[in-house]
Amino acid sequence: MKMSKEIAVAKVSEIKPGEAKQVEVDGEPVAIFNVDGQFYAIHDTxxxxxxxLAEGTVEDGAVTCPWHGAQFDLKTGKNLSMPAPAPVESYQLKIEGDVIKIVL
Ligand code: FES
Structure with missing residues (x-):
């Protein structure tokens, strides 16, 4: 069985509700979103x-790409609309106090 790895990526206090932040995880850009106090992480490309996608707008649990309007589900990374041809990876998060960790 593969051991899971936890990486601290941001602080709860630095991403306000309605905001997002791009972080780097193992060299990959990941977007962390705060939706009414609930945090989500998906690949940021x-x-x-x-x-x-951290620059996109969030509504009803989905982010809309700032360039051509494709939508992705924040929980699963699923591509919900054109012109996105594929989903983005989604990541599991763990909140410990003020620390947001990604579980790999
Ligand atoms: S780059 Fe995101 S929809 Fe075109």
Whole structure:
């Protein structure tokens, strides 16, 4: 069985509700979102042309890509609309006090 790894990526206090932040995890850009106090993490590169999804707008549990409007589910990374051809990876998070950790 593979051991899971936890990596501290941000502080709860630095991502306000309604905001997002790009962090780096093992060299990969990951977008952390705070939706009404609930945190989500997905890979930060839109599968269409590579926009940063942390710069997108969030509504109803999905982020809309800032460049051409593709939508991704924040929980699963599933691509919900064109022109995104594929999902983005989603990551499990663990909150410990003020620390947000990604579980790999
Ligand atoms: S880069 Fe995201 S929809 Fe085109």
């Amino acid at each position: 839109c599968t269409h042309s590579g926009a940063s």
